[in-house]
Amino acid sequence: MRVYGVTGWKNAGKTGLMERLVAEITPRGFTVSTLKHAHHNVDVDQPGTDSYRHRVAGASEVLLASGQRVAIMQELRGAPEPSLDALLARLSPVDLVLIEGFKREAHPKVEAYRAVAGNPLMAPENATIRAVASDTPLDVAVPVFDLNDTAGIADFILHEVGL
Template identity: 60%
Template structure:
């Protein structure tokens, strides 16, 4: 893995991972941190739209297409899924990288739970070091935070990542 400060947000679909990640980014940026994120999807993704010039370049067979505008750019590459280490290695320096998804990777993570009925991930993953849920989880000794207690979760992440 990388020497960067990284921390993950994991959980089942519709548990609130994206909302928590978004709110943590806002909190850390408010604190003056430079934050990057990685979002893992379990399906094919396409950030391009049919009919655009860059889409047409890819459709014609380009293995890599850079889409460059005045304030941002994206490089789309036709390739097998890279490892999380490869993705981390391509990011610019940041104070913190928040990783949404990647349930099976070994970086420190907080598990987001939407309901007590959801099967917990923490018992099978020693990298899960806290739980975010709107109810007190039963069984287990991990720190628990309400999903909307963003400042406390950010403080915890800051301490755990050094």
């Protein structure tokens, strides 16, 4: 599978860009999956549901299946967080996996950047960042796209991964 990342500091526009990229790339006939890293304790299940009760009772994994979707929840129970490679290996094959976060991993990335967030640009210090999607003009050694130029960013990513 081909992988490409969207990275940036908090409030840089990563999630919105990810959402727009999926919506832009899938109608072009490519299958896309996403992988997002969270720094906080996250729970996709709701207290009181049967699947939640299974996990709280001690299940290592709970697979929830319906006619619309399948969800697998795995409890780490003190085990280390899985590596990016281990997480990617769990995904079904697709044309492209877009990865949000994982800024220190070796895959190629586009940095989302909003000047108003007040954070430094990562691209000058991170060789895995191949382009920047920004809300302001920048003078950097990589291509700079308007943060809202979803089609242009998608074209760039697809070219980079050979699709």
